[in-house]
Each structure stands twice: as C-alpha cells, then as structure tokens.
Amino acid sequence: MNKYKSAVVLFIAFLVLCSFVILSNARKAPAQYRLVYWGLSGNDVSRLQQTLYDWGYNPGPVDGVFGNSTYQSLISFQANNGLASDGVAGPATWAALGFSSGSDPISQPAPVSISRGVSNRDDTYLLARVIEGEAANESFTGKVAVGAVILNRMQSAAFPYSLAGIIYQPGAFESVSNGQYNRPLTDDSLRAAMMAMSGWDPTGGALYFWNPAKPVSPWVWTRNVITQIGRHIFAR
Amino acid sequence: MSTIRWRRLLPLAIAVVLVGGIFLWGYQQYTVRKKLEVSLNNKYYRSFYDLLENVQNVEVLLSKVLVAQAPEQDSKIFTEIWQRANAAQANLNQLPLTDITTGRTSKFLTQVGDYSFTLLQKVAAGQSKCQKDWNTLQTLYKQTSTLNTELQDTERKIAEGKLYLGELAQQTGRVVQKEGPKLANGNFQKIEDNLKSFPTLIYDGPFSDKLEERTARGITGAKINVFQAKTRILELVEHRPGTKHMVEGIRKIEGKIPAFQADLISTSGSSGEKERLSVAVSRQGGKLLWYTLSRKVAPNKITLAEAREKAVKFLSEKGYRNITPIYYEQGARMVVFNFAAIQNGVILYPDQIKVTVALDNGQILGIEATDYLMSHHQRVIPKPALTLAQARGKLSPHLTKISGGRLTLIPRGTANEVLAYEFRGELDQDTFLIYINAANGKEEQVLRLVRNKEGILSF
CATH class of the missing domain: 1.10.101.10 (PGBD-like superfamily/PGBD)
Incomplete structure (x- = not known):
C-alpha cells in the first residue's frame, strides 16, 4: 500500500517537474549583454x-x-x-x-539613422536566416550558393517577385516549413547572405537545390544539374 | 475503518483527476489545432478566390485591348493587366502547392504582366501597338481564357465539396515532395500541362524567354583543360607573404558560363592557420568568375580608404586596370566594393566587378566578375549630341545642389545600352542620381541614393 502511494507521489512530482521544464523552456531570456566581471556566473x-x-x-x-x-x-x-x-x-x-551592447547584433538589426528606414538590411537578414536554416553545416561557398539560388528565383518568371514571397512560398524550403530558420544567426551566414546579395553566385544561375541523401521528388532530377557543393546538388 | 477506506480511495481519486486533466488538456489542444487549421484554410481560400478574380479580369482586359484603339485606352488597360497579372501570380504562389505544380502557370502570369508593362512603356513613348503586338495579345487572350476555364472548373469542385485546399497543404508536406507530378489532385497539374504546350514569349522585358539564351560577351580565348585551370587558379588567388595554396579538388560547373571550380586550402607559414577558398574560372579562356574565402574576421582595424586601396591594388595585379570604384556596402566586418569598367573616360555600368575586403587586415575575401564577363566588350561609344550644359538644363527645377555630369553607359531594357550624363542632385535630405540621354536629352533613369553607415546604395 505504502509503496503504491509513494509511486503515485513520485508520478505527480514527475508531472510537476515536466511542467516546470516546459514552462522554463518557453520563457527564454532576451539576448542582453550586461556587464560581466569576476565572480559572476550565468x-x-x-x-x-x-x-x-x-x-x-x-x-x-x-x-x-x-x-x-x-x-x-x-x-x-x-x-x-x-x-x-x-x-x-x-x-x-x-x-x-563581435556583439553590440544591448542586444544581439545579428538577429536585431540596429535602426538606420539616416535615409528614414530605406535599407536592404531587412532582406539580408531574412536571407541569412534561411541560409542558416538550410545550410548551417555547409562550407561558406555552400552557404553563398543557397543564398544565390533564392535570389536567382527573383529573376525567374516561375517564382514570386519578392524575396519574402519566395521564402514563404508554401513548402518551398524545409527549414522555413518546420521553423528551423528561426535559429540564432551566425556571422558566417550573415556574410554569405551579404555576398549573395552583392551578386556572388557559385551556382552559375541555379534555381533548385536539394540534398540527395534525403527523400526528394524524382521530378527534380529532370532539371539540368549544374554542380554539387558540399551535400547539395544545384540545378536549373 | 474510514481511514482505510480513505487510503484506498485516494489513489483512485488522483487517477480520476489525472485522466480528467489529460482529457481536458487534449481537448483544448484539439480545439486550438482545429481553429488554426480553419484560419489557415481560410487564407488559402482567399488566395484562391483572389486568383480567380484576377485571372478573370486579365481575360476580360486582354479582350478589351484587342478592340481598343486610342493610346489613352491602351495605356489604361495595359496598366490594369500588368497589375492584375502580378497580383494573380502572387495569389497563386500563396496556395499550398509546390513550384513543381505551379511553375509554368506562374511563369505565364508573370509574362502576361511583364509583356503588357513593356507595351505600356511603348505607348507612353508615343508609339501605338503594331500588328505583331496585336497577334501576341490575341494568343495571350486565348491562353488566359483556357487558364480561366480550368480555374473555374477547380472552383466548382471546391464548391461541390470534392476538393479541399487544406488537403493540398497536407499533401504538399508529405506526398508532393515524393510524388511530384503523379499527385492525385491533378487539377493544378492539368492547368500546368496545358500551359506547357504554349509557345515561348519573346519581347524586350526582364522576364522574356530570350534572356535565358544570353551568352557571355566578355569570354574569349581558347578552351582550357583541368591542368591549365589549376595553374590559372593558383595565379589568380591573392598571394600574401608566407601563405601557400594547395588545390584540394576541382570539378566542372555547368552554369550560365561553363567553368571549373576548385576548392583550395591556404596555409599561412607563420601561424600554420588554414583557410578554405573556392575559385571558379571559365572553361573558355580561363577567366576568373568568382572566388570566396571564409575565415573568422577580427574587429575592424583598417579604414575604408585603406580597404579600397587593397581592392584596387589586387584588381590591377590581376589585370583589371580600366576600372573605377562606384559604390560600396559594409557589414559583418567586411566591405564589398563595386567597380565598373571605363572606356575613353566613360563609365560602363553594365560591366561590374565586386571585391570583398576583410576590415581586420585587408585580406581579399572574395571577388565576383560574372556580370563583367557577361557584358564586357569594346564598345563603340558615340559622340554626345548634347553638351554638358544642355543636358543640365533638362534636369527638374526641384533639384538643388546639382553636381556631377560625367558620361556613363547605362543599361536600358534588357539588351540595350545608352550613353547618358550622370547628375547628382538633392531634394530636402534625399540624394538622387539622374541620367540624361546624351543623344536626345531624354531622362533615362532616376535613382535614389541611400547613404547610411553601411554604405551607399542606389534604388
């Protein structure tokens, strides 16, 4: 009897613990960089x-x-x-x-002082996030290549006209569909996005990329394969 | 007695509360999910019905323009077709379908919009539509009515409850990626297949089919083999004192410009630090297309002027001498400089090279010369018919602090280039670049300069 009771208590304790874990995960601390000195921890x-x-x-x-x-x-x-x-x-x-004081420099672009808000930083950050989501483990060239494919789609009649239209097209990018592109940005992805925005295109005009190790539609193999960079195959 | 009973009942009560709690929680989750699903489906339906309306309008407008005669009517109708077709394309791409199923339909709508925009510009320039334009418009009208019929058919199925757009969304996630064209709900696939039989549309707009057949004008010389490519690549990378480069792998790229791409590892002698480089050279002529180098960049130590000097020096070492820096963009501890070619003092804007410089030690992190190679060739530059003062007289009286006046060659449409005077002027706090055609004094282009701490951009 006592054994049974303690098992129930244990189970309840476990449930309470679980809910704490869930709650504490949901409440992430904002990225603030405070004064850090000897004796502090965290x-x-x-x-x-x-x-x-x-x-x-x-x-x-x-x-x-x-x-x-x-x-x-x-x-x-x-x-x-x-x-x-x-x-x-x-x-x-x-x-x-490499951090700006106050907030995370990468995910929170600093407001631009002059020119009343006209800038291409928003596009660069959006692009960098998809690059991070799709090609976090690729080489720098592989990252620029993914950025270039997204930008090449803007020049193509078969895809939406705007960067946001392309990125948020339903089912277009796996990392956007499953939310992985919301990961914190790395410097490498940001630099790759900047270079892709400035015109670097290691793929020579590719419109598609895929990882052959993952299940893909056989349809994609009917495209003209241009090259392979890292784990991704690029095609027109 | 009662305490024993209580003891027996307690675990049961807890179990009941737990099961009840879990049930309640599950039911809440279910309702939340249902609500989200409905609101998402409503978004899809909205896009679909917007698409329907826009395509219908395009069809009607295309038929109207076939009988319209006055340029005022034409320009009004072309503007509306352009807007409606663009909106329809945006609606289509919000539907839960992949580009495999909608790519051709998207392209059709884009080209209808783009083509009427081209005609709109033609009408605005004082010309009227010719017989050839009329024929193309008639073909587009027929094609749009086919598309419209198919969409109406799909709409009927939705209205009869035979097709749910939400189902499409689920299939996009699971099946479409694997099955592609074999997808059972062939409605959109059928539209797509019908459009495939339509002929390609050739005109002078940014989405015309002829652009896909552009060849690189700056590529000349003999074909090179892999070994020559390796030697060439080792010549082209930046040589810093004490660093050694080693080619790790080389392969062919079948892009717009067929090329060899090599991965290099550079080892710096003093610290033994390794950096990765990727370099591409064209298979014809062994011209440098691009290269990228990746490494951690330390905080800024050099100024922009120093960085620019490094970029200019690097380019002149590699044989690019007749170039001038035009604008730059800064961020993530690096700066990208854009250079344009010069011929007889005229800036050739289509021929651009970009160089990225690290702001910690001035190392060249990348170079991009594809645009340059696509368009660079010896131009026949006409003598300007207008003098600088005459061109200046064409500027808007609202502009203040006018400066500049250099001759430039700027792209017009997709294939043409015009010689123009470049002026810089201000209105309030905004800076503009105005291009006045040097042959006829027409205002060719108005660009707004955006200057912020990241650099100077033009829109």
Whole structure:
C-alpha cells in the first residue's frame, strides 16, 4: 500500500517537474549583454568564455563561472584590442568581441539613422536566416550558393517577385516549413547572405537545390544539374 | 475503518483527476489545432478566390485591348493587366502547392504582366501597338481564357465539396515532395500541362524567354583543360607573404558560363592557420568568375580608404586596370566594393566587378566578375549630341545642389545600352542620381541614393 502511494507521489512530482521544464523552456531570456566581471556566473559568462575561445584565448572550461582564467584571458583580449584592460566586459568589450551592447547584433538589426528606414538590411537578414536554416553545416561557398539560388528565383518568371514571397512560398524550403530558420544567426551566414546579395553566385544561375541523401521528388532530377557543393546538388 | 477506506480511495481519486486533466488538456489542444487549421484554410481560400478574380479580369482586359484603339485606352488597360497579372501570380504562389505544380502557370502570369508593362512603356513613348503586338495579345487572350476555364472548373469542385485546399497543404508536406507530378489532385497539374504546350514569349522585358539564351560577351580565348585551370587558379588567388595554396579538388560547373571550380586550402607559414577558398574560372579562356574565402574576421582595424586601396591594388595585379570604384556596402566586418569598367573616360555600368575586403587586415575575401564577363566588350561609344550644359538644363527645377555630369553607359531594357550624363542632385535630405540621354536629352533613369553607415546604395 505504502509503496503504491509513494509511486503515485513520485508520478505527480514527475508531472510537476515536466511542467516546470516546459514552462522554463518557453520563457527564454532576451539576448542582453550586461556587464560581466569576476565572480559572476550565468549565460553571459558562458557566451563570453565561448567567444574568447573562438578568438583563440584560453578562458578555462566554458562553465558559465567567471574565474581567474576567464579574467586573465579577458585582460589579454582587451590589451590586444586597445581596450581598457580592467577585466570587466562592458559595451566596448562586447562590441570588440563581435556583439553590440544591448542586444544581439545579428538577429536585431540596429535602426538606420539616416535615409528614414530605406535599407536592404531587412532582406539580408531574412536571407541569412534561411541560409542558416538550410545550410548551417555547409562550407561558406555552400552557404553563398543557397543564398544565390533564392535570389536567382527573383529573376525567374516561375517564382514570386519578392524575396519574402519566395521564402514563404508554401513548402518551398524545409527549414522555413518546420521553423528551423528561426535559429540564432551566425556571422558566417550573415556574410554569405551579404555576398549573395552583392551578386556572388557559385551556382552559375541555379534555381533548385536539394540534398540527395534525403527523400526528394524524382521530378527534380529532370532539371539540368549544374554542380554539387558540399551535400547539395544545384540545378536549373 | 474510514481511514482505510480513505487510503484506498485516494489513489483512485488522483487517477480520476489525472485522466480528467489529460482529457481536458487534449481537448483544448484539439480545439486550438482545429481553429488554426480553419484560419489557415481560410487564407488559402482567399488566395484562391483572389486568383480567380484576377485571372478573370486579365481575360476580360486582354479582350478589351484587342478592340481598343486610342493610346489613352491602351495605356489604361495595359496598366490594369500588368497589375492584375502580378497580383494573380502572387495569389497563386500563396496556395499550398509546390513550384513543381505551379511553375509554368506562374511563369505565364508573370509574362502576361511583364509583356503588357513593356507595351505600356511603348505607348507612353508615343508609339501605338503594331500588328505583331496585336497577334501576341490575341494568343495571350486565348491562353488566359483556357487558364480561366480550368480555374473555374477547380472552383466548382471546391464548391461541390470534392476538393479541399487544406488537403493540398497536407499533401504538399508529405506526398508532393515524393510524388511530384503523379499527385492525385491533378487539377493544378492539368492547368500546368496545358500551359506547357504554349509557345515561348519573346519581347524586350526582364522576364522574356530570350534572356535565358544570353551568352557571355566578355569570354574569349581558347578552351582550357583541368591542368591549365589549376595553374590559372593558383595565379589568380591573392598571394600574401608566407601563405601557400594547395588545390584540394576541382570539378566542372555547368552554369550560365561553363567553368571549373576548385576548392583550395591556404596555409599561412607563420601561424600554420588554414583557410578554405573556392575559385571558379571559365572553361573558355580561363577567366576568373568568382572566388570566396571564409575565415573568422577580427574587429575592424583598417579604414575604408585603406580597404579600397587593397581592392584596387589586387584588381590591377590581376589585370583589371580600366576600372573605377562606384559604390560600396559594409557589414559583418567586411566591405564589398563595386567597380565598373571605363572606356575613353566613360563609365560602363553594365560591366561590374565586386571585391570583398576583410576590415581586420585587408585580406581579399572574395571577388565576383560574372556580370563583367557577361557584358564586357569594346564598345563603340558615340559622340554626345548634347553638351554638358544642355543636358543640365533638362534636369527638374526641384533639384538643388546639382553636381556631377560625367558620361556613363547605362543599361536600358534588357539588351540595350545608352550613353547618358550622370547628375547628382538633392531634394530636402534625399540624394538622387539622374541620367540624361546624351543623344536626345531624354531622362533615362532616376535613382535614389541611400547613404547610411553601411554604405551607399542606389534604388
């Protein structure tokens, strides 16, 4: 009897725990970069440590705890980049690390001061997000190529006229259909989008791309295959 | 006694509450899903009925223009066809169908719109539609009525409850990607197949079929083989002191310009750091089409002027000497410079090369010369009939702070180029570029310059 009861209690506890996990996942902290210094811990510290690693420093394990090794490598980063070597990651340091102070520089384009809002940044970011969704694990050329296919569709009569029309065409891109393109952007995808927008086209005018390892319509193989870049086949 | 009973009943009560809770939760999920499905389906139906109305209007307008005679009527009708056809294309592409099933229909609607826009410009320039145009319009009218009949047929099935657009959405997700043309709901597929038998439409607009047959004018010389291509590629990449390049793989690309594409690994001698490069050269003549290099870019250390100098130096080393920087765009710690070719002091805007420079050390991250190769050739540039002062007199009196006045060659339509004077003027805070035809003084193009911290763009 007692055993049975404790099992029920355990089950309820499990349910409560589950709901907590679901709730806490639903409430993601906004991407804010605050002042980070010795003694703090948390996501910002992990991000700082990871970024310092990426820049070739050794901030110790990426554990989200600001300790001595993180402090030492932050100071040398600051010294190397002409910042005040105080071991405190403030707006200037975050900016030098590649983040703008306040908000995520990549997913939140800064408002453009002059020209009253006319810019092609919105298109670049939208394109970069689809590139991230479709070709996150591809080489840089593979990323530019995916961007180029999307832009080539704008020149084609068979596709919608606007970038948003092409990207949100029902079923056109898997990562848009399943929401994967909402992942945080990487610098690489953003650069690839910029280069594709400026006219780079490693595919030589392709309108389609697909991964032959995934189930695709046999129809696509009737197109003229141009080349393969990484895991994607590109065709007209 | 009662405590024992209570003890026995407690787990049962909890179980009942749990099952009830789960049921309630499940029912809520179901209603939410149903609501979403209905609202999504309503969006699809709206697109479909909009499409229907727009195609019907195009059909009626095309028949009207066949009997209209006055240029005022023509321009009114052509404007409406252009708008209706574009709207119909946008409606079609919002339906839950893949481009496999709608590509040809889309193209047809695009070309109807594009063609009437071309005729609209013709009428605006003072010409009227000729017999050839009339014949094409008649063909388009017949084709549009076929399309209209098919769509009405589909609509009837929807009205009779034989076809649900929501079903199409589910099939787009699961079946269409695998089955493609074999899809059971052949309604749209049938429309598509009917349109396939229509002849190609050739005219002077951006979506004309003839553009697909364009050849690269800047490509000359003998064909090269893989080994020559490798040597050529190693010559073309940027040589920085202490770096070594190694070709990892090379393959053919069957794009607009047939090419060899090589993947390279460059190792810098001092740090042993490896970078990946992709380079493409044309199979005829071994001309550089593009290259990209990827690496992490550190925070900005050099200025824009220094970066521009690096780009100019790199291009002149590779043999591109008669070029001038025209605009740039900055972002993600790099800057893209656009260069245009110059011939006898005239800027050739169609012949553009783009160079990307890293703002940390001035390394060349990429070059793109496809546009240049597609259009570059020795032009016969006529003497301008208008003097600079005469051209300046054609500008709008609303423009202030007028400057510039250099001669440029700008593209017009899809195949033509015109010699024009380029002026820069301002109205309030906005800056514009105005192009005045050097032969007849007509205003060829008005561009708005957008200047922000990322660079200068023109719209």
